[in-house]
Amino acid sequence: MEVTKIPVLRLPQRLPHAEAIKSFKDNQHSYEAEFWEFQYQTYRYLERLPDESLLTRYADILKNMRALVSEDRHIIPIQSFLSSWYWFRKEHQTRFEFYLRGLQLPSSVPLDITFNNVPIDSIVRPKHPNSGDVLFRYDKREHLDNIVNQGIIRIRPASDFQASEHNIARQDEERSKKHYLPGGYTRITTENGTSIPITGDVERMVTMPNYYIFCMSCDWDQGLFPAFDGDACLIIKNVEEFSRRLEYAATSRLPGWYFHHNPIQYFDPYERAKNEYFDATxxxxxxxxxQREYRFLWMPQNGEEPNGFKFLNLGDLSNLAEVHNESRNQGVSQLNKVN
Incomplete structure (x- = not known):
């Protein structure tokens, strides 16, 4: 039996395949809470995080676990944010920092809680996490109807999001991304080698020129309706054709701009993995x-700047997409296809 200093949440009973674990130069101990505590004590990356920020971090982790822990994610190695195990480790180490500070969580988490997200009333699901073979957009029905029936897609500058959105789910700085080097493990010196005292953590940032984006989600989730103030969901069933039409429709509006689309990669700003992909877009x-975001973006190549919204006409999308309403009946979510 594991000997840990804090209680352990009920962990998945299934591990990734032994060869998958080995491919990351790991072993079974990487999936044990006792080892997570040992790791954290040797590299206490949250030590200088203010109490309020630590509370926010913990709440964010629990919110993600309620959406991302599921049977199909138990088999993904722990290093990936796609893995259930990734989130159990983050939860335990963050709660361990509370313990080391002698702090109590504002509300207790039942230790017998079972995180196992099972989508309710899903119309269609992706083949596997982040596969991007089917996409979802949560919004007001009238906007989504325009997309399907008229093929009108509105793309917007990345700089708009932090400045103009009041919706917390959309409120992010899309042109720059920050991460932090724990001050207790970082050394900064002058040119002559004199150490400069570090009182907190060291902020590092990557930035990119402004660009255009259109965002969707990789999965069905009832929780994303209220998160995006939506009452309906657009489902793209043929992502390859949808992407081709997007690219073609933008060629006359954004000539020479670089077009790219892919699922977003999520990172822990206080514990970056070695060689982890990291950029501002x-x-x-x-x-x-x-949110499990899937992003379409257009990047300028010759110093251009986005100038307000752009409307792209993809033509009738009824053969590629459907819109479904969200309705609730006695507390149970139901879906009705919008014809």
Whole structure:
């Protein structure tokens, strides 16, 4: 039996395949809470995080776990944010920092809680996490109807989001991304080698020129309706054709701009993995991981700047997409196809 200093949440009974674990130069101990505590004591990356920020981090992790822990994610190695195990480790180490500070969580988490997200009333699901073979957009029905029936897609500058959105799910700085080097493990010196005292953590930032984006989600989730103030969901069933039409429709509006699309990669701003992919366009703070974003972007190549919204006409999309309403009946979510 594991000997840990804090209680352990009920962990999955299934591990990734032994060869998958080995491919990351890991072993079974990487999936044990006792080892997580040992790791954290040797590299206490949250030590200088203010109490309020630690509370926010913990709440964000629990929110992600309610959406991302599921049977199909138990088999993904722990290093990936796509893995259930990734989130159990983050939860335990963050709660361990509370313990080391002698702090209590504002509300207790039942230790027998079972995180196992099972989508309710899902119309269609992706083949596997982040596969991007089917996409979802949560919004007002009238906007989604325009997309399907008229093929009108509105793309917007990345800079708009932090400045103009009041919706917390959309409120992010899309042109720059920050992460932190724990001050207790970081050394900064002057040119002559004199150490400069570090009182907190060291902030590092990557930035990109402004660009255009259109965002969707990789999965069905009832929780994303209220998160995006939506009453309906657009489902793209043929992502390859949808992407081709997007690219073609933008050629006359944004000639010469680089077009790219991919699922977002989420990162822990206080514990970056070695060689982890990280940039300002396709990486996001893991506080947003529950959204499972899939992003289409257009990047200028010759110093151009986005200038307001752009409307792209893709033509009739009724053969590629459907819109479904969200309705509730006695507390149970139901879906009715919009014809």
């Amino acid at each position: 396709m990486s996001k703070n893991f506080r947003f991981a529950y």
